[in-house]
Amino acid sequence: MSIDLEEPTATASEAPTTLVVTKKPFKMPRLGWIFGTIWLVTLSFCALFAGQLPFIREYSAKVKVNGRAKSYGWGPGWNAWFGTDKSSFDVFARCIYGARVTLLVGVGATALGLFLGGILGILGGYYRGRIDRVTSIFVDCLLALPPLLLALLLIYRLDDLEIQIWFWKVTRPWEITITLGILAIAPLARIVRAQTISLREREFVLAARSLGAKNGRIIFREVLPNVVPTMLTVAFTGLGILIAAEGALAFLGLGVESPQTWGKMINAGRDDLAKAWWATLFPCLFLLLSVVSFNLIGDQMARRFDIREAAI
């Protein structure tokens, strides 16, 4: 019996291949998302190359009035775009340099939180049972204390203990990154766990298992790729919160030692609001815009990946 290979392809090619193209109405791209991206890209660019760009002063250069350094000498204007602060430093330059610390710490903490929270969430959601109970209680413990207070407690104590692991000394920036990373674990672990629970009942996981795939393979090849979009979305929204938390810590005097972080600037100028509003409100504005930008991007991603907000 010979199988005619020609026939099916022939009928397929003869079939009318009229593709109905429905004209999509032109959709305005969402402005907020674009704004957020532009702001963050510009800010990181300026912060990264602050030393090279001609329009940004050195953060340690005093801006003088008639040759003398004067407290709050300039208001916002041509000499100093955002005015000068108490010690007659340029507020604009300090805002830009402040972004360095803030963005680095925020991204580092988010990476740590993604890693640890992802592991906890997937393990708990996939294996259920006893492992799930232990991870859930751990996450509940992290959520039981108000986050900012937990961070304060950790950083103060880490400061006192002066931990040194081999030749790596845990300095202030590391402490803040680790602490904020720990804060990021709880929400990430929760949502990853919820997603994993629903994913492990799906058909493709069952198919992989019936083909004889081991747990490790199922986790890495089937579950993880489906969890990653959710994780990233939550991470972006969380980045905004972490940046605000970093500002709050600096505000409370627990920031990085370098003189220019947004939180420190806000704290330094807040008693002189009546005299020089620019020294406080411009760093506030930078912090606000960054947080809003991260949230806008997170919102766009949630829309794109269709993630329900209540689950976060």
Next chain:
Amino acid sequence: MRYFLQRFSQFLIVFFLVTFGVMVLMRAGLNAPGDPARTMLGGTASQQQIDTITARYHLDSNILGQYWFWLKGMVWEGDFGYSVQQNLSVVDYMRPTILTTLFLGVYSLVWALIIAVPLAVYQAYKRDSFLDKSGNFFSFFFISVPALVFAPFIIYIFVTKLDWFPRIGEKIYPWDDLGAHFKNFFLPVVVLAVPLSAIFVRLLRADMVATLQSDFITLASAKGVPPGRTLWTHALRNSLFSLLTSVGVNLGGLVGGALIVEQYFNMKGMGFLLVSTILSKDLFVVQSLSAILVATVVLANLGIDLMYAVIDPRIRHARALS
């Protein structure tokens, strides 16, 4: 009942773990005998003082023993310990700050709900209208505004420019002068309540929109139930779950966020006290304050868990069967 006991034991475990964790964290590195007492007393303490405190609070036993004695003293005798630095019992030291935090927290939560619930219901009802869209815009914006940024703007506008409110208010109790009390608490409560209500609006609106599309709402309006009644009883009751969960989650954050607000408005609440005592290593105060905070958060979440069953009979029956 079984469900309740299960949840309750879980919350007890969390409470013990966290309070014990705080204790371990605060005592880490204080290994030599007499160290905890010396830390609390400060550098100038005599050996006799150290011995007295050590004996009084069993500070020479191991960490589990210390935890046991502290917990026993707190629960059985109502003795939260003694702040050596302030020469006060911890209860007396904490009392005014707890009141401040309580006022701030309760006012903020109540105001957030008063703003959020009608707004969310209206937005869901008139979906995609102009008011709905602007409501969405504002709620998105205010979710993103951290207290750290919101407070100086508010202070600049209402205190520095308009001079309507005092910047640094004396703490005034409502039984002394009600008007001054509200004036004093107005701005901090605004800073706390507005972002909170933005979160609530977003959650409740999303849930309401989903509920309003379900069949039983169509049935209710087809039967001729007036729209107000459908909206406020049928739909709202079925949309409350995310809102309730979020209240529980944010309760802890209300204290944490209040920390910043307390700094700005110079109000000495629990967060303020906790920061200063962590710094001065007043061990008993830190432990007691964190124990109170954890107990509040944990109990509130337990209460909310029970509220689910009150609102939704389906959950009640499912739990009764399990």
